[in-house]
Structures are given as structure tokens and as C-alpha cells.
């Protein structure tokens with residue numbers, strides 16, 4: 001039997017390539033493309049790509065970013081900005097990244113492409129999002145997919161088809177237990193830390209188990225998303241730190257429960273993008289608007305992963321500590337029964353009052 005990469009392995013490699021600035025090849029029904037992430041593109045890579053495809057080089061950006069730039073978006077969720085011979089990596093980043101707008105205010109006018117299709121461009125943006133970098137990509141297209149495929153084969157580039165990207169995005173992700181050990185904490189002596197690894201090469205997530213919760217009934221659980229600024233820095237801009245500690249205290253008081261620590265920083269956009277969002281918030285945009293301006297949805301988290309961990313630990317029901325109905329819905333949809341929603345309201349203060357109000361008004365959070 002021949003050795004072959006799985007769908008997850010190929011897509012995982014493509015995400016890593018985009019993060020380090022290496023080109024990838026995409027093929028689909030509409031043709032083929034070579035792609036570089038806007039965030040990591042260099043002038044040297046750009047010149048190489050331009051030499052191969054001088055007439056069909058575009059910068060794909062989200063339609064929301066295009067709106068801000070007053071560039072026409074003909075392709076629904078994205079716009080294809082045609083790149084001219086003088087457009088360099090600096091121009092590309094300034095065009096793609098709204099958090100640079102104050103530093104580089106003069107851009108455009110832009111010519112956006114209308115002819116052809118944007119299917120491969122959309123795939124490129126999806127992969128960039130999954131790689132937790134800016135959803136923007138330099139895309140060189142060919143109507144014959146054989147040409148970029150051949151370039152990729154010769155250069156040893158990661159090559160993947162439309163089908164593979166979609167299949168990976170739809171696939172249920174299994175969470176494998178890797179290791180676990182006893183960790184007494186200031187909240188509870190009887191603590192254990194379990195590490196789980198998804199089979200798609202993405203971030204590991206952790207479960208803190210306190211005591212020996214019964215598998216037969218609903219477990220008191222908190223599905224906490226990583227917030228470096230709140231959990232570690234003690235930031236006052238959000239309520240994450242106080243929520244984390246209050247959840248641990250409540251679990252410890254009951255003597256048994258689970259806190260899932262999901263590495264879905266910044267509601268799934270990653271810390272680098274979250275700091276871009278914070279820059280936009282300092283310019284007056286709220287937490288939802290800032291995500292949108294960067295080209296993300298207000299919430300990019302996949303709550304199914306938390307449910308998968310609970311199931312892997314032997315739980316089928318929870319008393320879920322949250323104010324977010326989307327977490328409850330996702331648990332249920334993933335086969336973990338939510339016997340009770342336990343509100344978790346702590347840490348409101350002058351710096352996060354507007355943030356919490358925005359989440360209630362725009363993201364359905366319960367007050």
C-alpha cells in the first residue's frame with residue numbers, strides 16, 4: 001500500500017505553510033491557483049509569483065474590508081483587488097490590515113476584478129482564517145489547474161483541491177487524550193490536568209478535572225475560551241479572568257466538576273488578530289464591529305470541540321456555567337445534554353461595561 005497524506009494532514013500542512021509565508025497550490029472546478037497569505041508575503045515571494053502569473057494576480061480580501069476601502073466586491077463574501085506591477089508587500093499588508101489604517105491612511109483607488117470566479121480565492125481566505133492569520137491572500141490564478149499543479153510538484157509545495165478543503169472543514173474532529181496528571185491547585189487539592197489533541201493538527205485543548213465527577217449524571221462544567229489578556233495579564237477589558245476563577249471556585253466548592261480550557265483565543269481569531277481588534281476598539285469600534293472590519297465573524301469558535309472532550313472523558317450531560325446560549329445550543333447539537341444553565345456573572349467594571357453590553361445586544365448573551 002502506498003503512503004498517502006490524509007485530508008487532515010494536507011490541510012494542516014497548508015495552514016502551516018501560509019503562516020510561514022510559503023506558497024500553496026489550490027485546484028478546483030474553476031481552475032488552479034498559487035496562494036500566499038497577505039500577512040506573511042514578502043517582496044521576494046511576490047516577485048516569484050508575479051513572474052509566473054503577471055496578469056492574474058489578485059489580493060483577496062473580505063467584502064467588509066472592501067467596503068471600508070470603497071472597493072467594489074462582486075463576489076459576495078470577498079473582493080478581488082487586482083495587483084499592479086508596482087504593488088509591493090507593504091502595500092498588500094496595508095490594504096489587507098485595517099489596524100494599519102491610522103499609520104498608512106492613503107491607499108487606493110482600487111480596481112477589483114469581476115471576470116472569472118472567486119472560488120479559489122474564497123478557499124484561500126478560509127485557510128487563512130483557520131491558520132489564525134488575517135483573512136487576506138495573494139492569489140495567482142490559471143484556468144488550467146495542471147499548470148499550478150505542475151509548478152507545485154516541481155517546487156515541493158503543498159497542493160490541495162477544493163474538495164479536500166471542504167471535506168476537512170466539514171469533518172467531525174476527534175479529540176485524542178494525550179496525557180494527564182495530578183495538579184493540586186489553590187482552588188482544589190484534587191485537581192487533574194488532561195491534555196487533548198485534535199486529529200487535524202490544530203491547537204491542543206485542556207481539561208481541568210476536579211475531584212471524581214460521576215459519569216452517570218450531569219457534570220458541573222465550564223467551557224472557557226483562552227483569553228491571554230484576561231486570564232494571564234489580568235486585563236480589565238473583558239470578564240474572562242474573573243469568570244475563570246469564579247468557575248474554578250464553584251467547581252471546587254461542589255467538590256467535583258470540569259473546566260475545559262479551550263485554546264480558542266479571541267473567540268477563535270487568535271491573539272495576533274485580537275490585538276488588531278483591540279487597536280480598532282481604541283479607534284472607537286465595538287468588539288463585534290472590530291472583528292467584522294478584520295474580516296471575521298463576531299465569533300469564530302467551534303464549540304463542538306469542547307463537547308468532544310467531554311464525551312472522550314465519559315460525560316454525556318452537563319450543568320453548564322455560561323451566559324452564552326450559543327454554547328448551550330452547540331453542546332446539545334453535539335450530543336451532550338445540558339441539564340441546566342448555570343449563570344456566571346462576575347467581574348463587571350468600568351473598563352468592560354460597554355464590551356459586555358455589546359455582547360448582550362449583538363451576540364445574544366444573557367444579562
Ligand SMILES: Nc1nc2c(ncn2[C@@H]2O[C@H](COP(=O)(O)OP(=O)(O)OP(=O)(O)O)[C@@H](O)[C@H]2O)c(=O)[nH]1
Nearest residue numbers: 224225226227238264265266267277287322323324
Ligand atoms: N475577538 C475578540 N475576542 C475577545 C475580545 N474580548 C475577549 N475576547 C475573547 O472572547 C472569549 C471569551 O470567552 P468566554 O468567556 O469563554 O465566552 P463567552 O462567549 O463570553 O460566554 P460565557 O462567558 O460562557 O458567557 C475569549 O476567547 C477571549 O479571548 C474582543 O474584544 N475581541
Ligand SMILES: [Zn+2]
Nearest residue numbers: 227230238240
Ligand atoms: Zn477576555
